[in-house]
Amino acid sequence: MPKLTVNGVENEVDSGQRLVLAIEGTGVNIGHRCGGNAKCTTCRVTISEGEPDTMTEAEHAVLSEKGLVGEVRLSCQIICDHDMSVEPGFLLENEEEWTDTGPPPETSITPDPVWIDKP
Numbered sequence: 001m002p003k004l005t006v007n008g009v010e011n012e013v014d015s016g017q018r019l020v021l022a023i024e025g026t027g028v029n030i031g032h033r034c035g036g037n038a039k040c041t042t043c044r045v046t047i048s049e050g051e052p053d054t055m056t057e058a059e060h061a062v063l064s065e066k067g068l069v070g071e072v073r074l075s076c077q078i079i080c081d082h083d084m085s086v087e088p089g090f091l092l093e094n095e096e097e098w099t100d101t102g103p104p105p106e107t108s109i110t111p112d113p114v115w116i117d118k119p
């Protein structure tokens, strides 16, 4: 089982989950306002340990558009299959305009992932 450290709190999580769902499963109210489709970037995380060397084309496209390449990663576009330490960027309790974290992401990565090397 991979170790997932969220805001300094260590958890063991099931391997193969989308990172956004693994984070949510630890009880952290991370945003996923587009339902995990690489559109909104509210599932963004900074990764201090275990950043994957690959990313989906969809993640790269939206991070490029928003000038965030090299700054954050999208937890809806990452599979939790190794140890990582992350800090979510948007939490429900910090966003006054949100009434929830967003539509539930599917269990597998959407849109269908096309993997590229991390720039």
Ligand code: FES
Pocket (backbone or CB within 6 Å): 031, 032, 033, 034, 035, 036, 037, 038, 039, 040, 041, 042, 043, 044, 074, 075, 076, 077
């Ligand atoms: S980009 Fe919207 S949930 Fe990941």
